[in-house]
Each structure stands twice: as structure tokens, then as C-alpha cells.
């Protein structure tokens with residue numbers, strides 16, 4: 001067991017899980033910019049005082065995983081030890097305080113990350129794409145797989161505390177970033193699923209405000225492409241591998257203003273689900 005001090009940079013959308021009730025992948029960086037994955041965390045079950053936001057420092061007791069999750073950055077946190085240290089880092093001076101830690105160990109490209117993955121099992125990183133080409137939106141199942149839901153029901157029979165709570169809502173769309181890296185080896189065909197919590201949270205806010213599923217999906221695309229990847233943004237992608245397959249997905253977006261002189265003038269989106 002060791003004490004980790006982590007700046008949270010990423011939270012993924014929760015998925016039901018047989019073993020852990022529901023899973024959120026939380027990732028962040030240490031003070032030296034090294035990546036850490038805290039997993040599993042049953043985020044929605046944490047007391048409010050422990051429900052950290054992005055760009056908040058937390059301190060937590062954790063140990064290395066044995067067995068299933070051997071990804072080198074993964075630690076198993078002791079949830080009741082989690083302490084929030086202060087307010088989230090702000091967006092002043094072009095997100096400088098966030099960038100100091102979040103981008104300290106930035107990789108040159110996905111190709112560089114694939115090399116690191118082969119060399120030492122790297123499974124988290126942050127890159128600055130040369131060009132973001134599009135977000136592909138495609139229809140997906142409206143419900144979680146039956147085995148997920150059955151596992152969840154079985155588990156809740158034993159746990160009154162959560163018996164009345166609904167499972168996380170399943171977003172009936174898939175969103176993939178298509179982009180090109182700044183690397184001579186890049187063939188410009190990266191297509192990576194977006195698993196950012198904020199994406200799901202935004203989708204359901206639109207639905208709850210009366211939008212149709214198609215309109216809500218269009219608004220999500222507009223936000224994650226039109227706003228976060230606009231010409232005046234210095235967009236970076238947080239990426240990580242999925243445990244089961246080792247494939248890379250986008251787990252968060254870092255999108256400070258490109259021009260430092262405009263810092264503070266643009267209203268930045270702050271999601272209540274972040």
C-alpha cells in the first residue's frame with residue numbers, strides 16, 4: 001500500500017460490471033507528470049465529499065494490481081482513503097497550471113505510444129494530433145448487454161444500499177475521433193472511440209432537455225468537434241487502452257485556447273458531470 005498524490009485528468013463513462021458493480025476509469029498524473037490509473041472506483045457510490053472533479057488533486061492509498069489488470073499505470077485504490085486536496089486547477093493563462101502536470105509527459109504521437117506499449121506496457125498517454133479530421137457517429141445498442149444487467153441485479157440483491165439506484169444510462173451511439181498524428185509514420189487513419197464521462201453527461205442533459213436522440217448526438221458532436229477542436233484551441237487527446245483488448249480509446253480531451261492572449265476571455269464549458 002502506498003500513498004499516491006494524483007491530479008485527476010480523466011473520468012470515463014460508467015459501465016456495469018459483474019465484479020465491481022459499475023466501473024469508472026479514473027486517470028491522472030503525479031506531480032512529475034507520470035500517468036496513474038485508479039481502478040476500480042465506484043464513483044457514484046462515493047460520498048459527495050469524495051466525489052472529485054477533473055483537475056483536482058487527490059490523495060489516496062493504493063496498491064498495484066495482481067493478476068487481471070497488469071497495465072503498468074494501474075493501481076487499486078482504497079476508496080475510503082480518498083481525500084480531495086483543494087479546488088480544481090483553473091483555466092487561467094491558457095490552462096497553464098493544468099498543462100504543467102497533464103502535458104509533462106506528452107507523447108509525440110500514437111505511433112510513439114504504440115512503441116512504448118510494446119517496450120514497457122504503456123497504457124496511458126496524451127498526444128497532440130496534427131489534424132482532427134472528424135467525429136464519426138454511429139448507432140449503438142440502446143441497452144447494456146444482458147449479462148451486464150443480470151450481474152448488476154444479482155449483486156444488488158445482496159446490497160440494500162444500492163437496490164433503488166438505476167444502472168448508468170446506456171448511450172445509444174458510438175462516437176469515434178478520426179485524426180492524424182504529427183509523425184512521419186502516421187498514415188492518418190486513427191479512428192478511436194471516445195469514452196469521456198463528459199460526452200455521456202452532455203448527451204443525457206440534451207435528452208433531459210427534450211432533444212431527440214439524433215439532435216442530442218449532433219450536439220455532442222458539435223461540442224467535441226466544433227468547440228473542443230476549433231481552430232482557436234490547442235487540442236490534445238488523453239488516450240488509454242481497454243483492459244480486455246489492449247486497443248486504444250480516447251478517454252478525455254484537453255483543449256486550452258491556442259493563443260495565450262485570449263486566455264480568460266472565452267467562456268469555457270464546465271460540465272456538472274465532470
Ligand SMILES: [Zn+2]
Pocket residue numbers: 109110111180181182183185186187188190
Ligand atoms: Zn498516427
